[in-house]
Amino acid sequence: KAGVTQTPRYLIKTRGQQVTLSCSPISGHRSVSWYQQTPGQGLQFLFEYFSETQRNKGNFPGRFSGRQFSNSRSEMNVSTLELGDSALYLCASSDQDSWRIEQFFGPGTRLTVL
C-alpha cells in the first residue's frame, strides 16, 4: 500500500500571500488530520476531516482552513501568511475501522514565509 503523500514538499512564500497544501491519505483511509510543527511550539493539531466533514479543530486562527474531497484527499489553506506560519506541516491518515486506530504521517510540507 502506498503511504501518505503530501505536495508540495517545500514552499517559499512572502507575508500576506496565501498557500494551499495537499494531502492524499493511504488508500481506504477516510480520516485526515493536519499538524503544524515548529521549533518553538512543537507539534500542534490543526484539524481533522472525516468523510468530507471537519470533525475536530485545534486552537488556530481562522486563517487556517481545510477541506476534504470525496476521494478523501485533503487540502489545507493558510491565508494572509505571517512569518510565524513558517513550519513543517504534517498530515496523517487513519483507518477508523482499525482496532489499533493508528495515524500514519506523510513526509510533510516545509513552508517558509519571508
Added chain:
Amino acid sequence: ELKVEQNPLFLSMQEGKNYTIYCNYSTTSDRLYWYRQDPGKSLESLFVLLSNGAVKQEGRLMASLDTKARLSTLHITAAVHDLSATYFCAVGRHPGTASKLTFGTGTRLQVTL
C-alpha cells in the same frame, strides 16, 4: 486542557547503555502513541498503547503504559547509534478515533560511539 510532558528533553548516551524516556499526561486518555522523527523527516509510528499495563517491544525499544499514574515509558536497551533521533509521545482523547493527538515536547536522543 490536556498537557503532555516528556523528560528528558535531551539525552546523550553511549552505545551499549540503557535509558528510559518518561511521558506524563495530565488527564484521562484512552490511548498513547510513541513516534520517532529523524532530522528533516516525518514521524514514524513506533508503538500504540491502548490499555493499562500494556507493554510492547520492538528490537531495543520497549514501551509501557500506566494509566493510573498517567505515565508511559520508552525504555532503550543497549543503545546503538541508529537509535539517534527525536522521540515523541502523543496522547489521544477522543474515544474511538485517533484524531487530535496532543504531543509531548520530544526527547532528542543522541547515541555516541
